[in-house]
Amino acid sequence: MKTVVTARRLYTPVEEITNPWLVIEDGRITEISSRAAHAAPANASFVDFGDAALAPGFLDIHMHGGAGLDVMRASAAELPRLGQFLTSHGVAGYFATTVAAPLDVTCSALERLADAIEEKTKVNGGPPEARPLGIHLEGPFLSHKRRGVHPPEYLVEPTVPIFEKLWQAARGHVRMITIAPEIPGAMEVIAEAARRRICVSIGHSDAELPVARAAVQAGARHATHTFNAMRPLDHRNPGIIGEVLSDDTMTADIIVDGIHVSPEVVKVFLQAKGPERAVLITDAISATGMPDGRYQLGPIQVDVKDGKATAGDSLAGSVLTMDRAVRNVTRFSNWTLAQAVRAATLNPAQAVGLSAKYGKLAAGVEANFVVLSSAGEVVKTVVGGRGL
Ligand SMILES: [Zn+2]
Numbered sequence: 001m002k003t004v005v006t007a008r009r010l011y012t013p014v015e016e017i018t019n020p021w022l023v024i025e026d027g028r029i030t031e032i033s034s035r036a037a038h039a040a041p042a043n044a045s046f047v048d049f050g051d052a053a054l055a056p057g058f059l060d061i062h063m064h065g066g067a068g069l070d071v072m073r074a075s076a077a078e079l080p081r082l083g084q085f086l087t088s089h090g091v092a093g094y095f096a097t098t099v100a101a102p103l104d105v106t107c108s109a110l111e112r113l114a115d116a117i118e119e120k121t122k123v124n125g126g127p128p129e130a131r132p133l134g135i136h137l138e139g140p141f142l143s144h145k146r147r148g149v150h151p152p153e154y155l156v157e158p159t160v161p162i163f164e165k166l167w168q169a170a171r172g173h174v175r176m177i178t179i180a181p182e183i184p185g186a187m188e189v190i191a192e193a194a195r196r197r198i199c200v201s202i203g204h205s206d207a208e209l210p211v212a213r214a215a216v217q218a219g220a221r222h223a224t225h226t227f228n229a230m231r232p233l234d235h236r237n238p239g240i241i242g243e244v245l246s247d248d249t250m251t252a253d254i255i256v257d258g259i260h261v262s263p264e265v266v267k268v269f270l271q272a273k274g275p276e277r278a279v280l281i282t283d284a285i286s287a288t289g290m291p292d293g294r295y296q297l298g299p300i301q302v303d304v305k306d307g308k309a310t311a312g313d314s315l316a317g318s319v320l321t322m323d324r325a326v327r328n329v330t331r332f333s334n335w336t337l338a339q340a341v342r343a344a345t346l347n348p349a350q351a352v353g354l355s356a357k358y359g360k361l362a363a364g365v366e367a368n369f370v371v372l373s374s375a376g377e378v379v380k381t382v383v384g385g386r387g388l
Contacts, residue, residue: 001025003388004041007049007371012361013056013342022054024367027385031363047388049371052379053337056345057092057368058322059359061176061199061279061352062136062224062253064097064297065286066321071096071132072109072298076116083129085289087381089321090344092368093133093358095176097283099298100139100150103162107169109298110135114171128387133354134175137166138224141189142204143180148229149300149311150204158189167196174198175352178224180205181215194219199352201253204229205240212243216250222351223252225283226269227261228315245272251351253279256328257320259308263332270329275339279348280325285309285317327376337376 003024010020010032021038023031040046065071067085069078086094096113098106117132139150141158156162158179167174176199179186193200202215203224208231223244231239244252245268254261254269260283261269270278282288287295287304295302295309302309302316309316322344329340349359357365371379382388 002041002044003047003385004044005047005049005054005388006035007054008051010054010361011056011338011341013338013346014360016338020054022361024385024388027367029361029363029365029367032361049379051374053372053374054361055341055370055372056359056361057130057370057381057383058090058326058344059133059348059354060086060091060094060282060284060322061348062097062138062281062283063094064099064284064317066284066288068286068290070286070296070298071113072098072101072105073296076112076119079116079132080129083131084127086130087128087383087387088378090323090326090370090372090378090381091130092370092381092383093131095134095136095352096132097136097138099300100142100147100154101298102154103140103156103165105299106140106166110166110170114173117173118171126386128381128383130383133358134352135170135173136176136178137174138178139204141177141179141183141186143183143206145206146180146204146229146231148204149297149302149314149316151299154299157183158185160188160192163189163192176201178203179220180207181220182207182211187214187218190215190218190220197353202240202244206231207240209238209240209242212240213247216243216247221250222279223250225260225281226252226254227265228255245269248277251277251279251347253281253348253351255283255318255320256280256325256332257307257318258328258332260315260318266329267333270333270335275335275342277347278343279351280322280329280344281348282320282322282325283317284320288319288321323376323378330376337372340376
């Protein structure tokens with residue numbers, strides 16, 4: 001079946017097309033052009049979104065859960081409910097993100113997540129669901145000093161055999177790893193993970209600048225929730241953040257909920273990384289979309305009150321949604337909605353090596369897109385053509 005979609009504008013997101021004409025067949029985009037070139041469609045259903053904008057479905061590469069579900073604890077049968085919740089916030093794909101936990105618990109979670117990732121996408125029927133596209137290992141190779149809420153008893157010194165065990169449990173679906181480069185053994189694991197085309201991201205780290213730079217030389221190319229769980233920036237001793245902000249080969253992500261990083265520092269970050277290398281993440285936990293209360297983040301108990309998730313004195317992930325992160329970027333900086341959208345779509349896709357298939361609107365890719373009002377509110381999300 002063929003469907004033609006029109007709206008006021010479309011962000012590819014590199015280009016902006018006014019009065020776009022988007023053709024979808026069998027769950028894929030087959031044509032993007034201008035409405036002016038076409039008469040009313042024949043033999044196709046037609047959906048006009050009026051003044052709204054079409055953008056690629058958001059990609060969240062650091063997400064622990066939502067709608068009451070934690071990705072390390074949920075069964076493969078429960079994950080579609082999380083996927084449906086995420087589409088209500090514009091997300092089409094995500095990386096299920098782990099936290100430090102006992103190794104056997106992590107391995108069984110990875111096996112379940114691999115099942116969910118390998119499940120075939122349904123093209124027709126049913127509500128749209130954001131899909132788990134890979135696994136992000138946040139831990140166990142983190143710095144004790146900058147562990148945040150990751151339990152100290154489950155942090156592990158990196159070795160290739162432990163990494164291999166996690167990789168095997170995940171059946172090769174690990175696509176991203178957050179690692180502190182200064183801990184013994186880290187550089188070897190960074191090099192091995194990079195060799196397997198994993199996005200190696202430095203974070204939860206107390207590294208000095210030269211160590212962070214050596215990690216990049218070893219194969220790291222990204223940074224995890226910049227500023228949070230990192231040695232703070234000092235202008236004479238810039239540390240890891242100095243490397244992350246000044247190295248133009250690196251991409252980096254940030255939590256733009258207005259709680260984890262102040263709006264002014266978000267603006268500095270966006271200026272430093274620019275519209276091509278800044279990446280938005282949510283770091284969202286199971287409490288996202290739920291009332292205040294007590295929730296689980298892997299093995300960690302988290303209290304959520306007034307939009308703030310904490311365990312003890314530390315922030316424990318967020319209840320941020322990607323659509324709000326995008327809107328916050330336009331509030332905290334002078335970036336346009338199109339630039340903010342890019343930081344939630346193409347930029348994360350490029351950072352993790354998925355930009356051939358995700359994070360953009362182009363002929364040939366799966367029809368994953370979000371319909372946004374001019375204020376950036378989600379009107380509708382379509383995943384694999386489902387949801388129109
Ligand atoms: Zn996290």
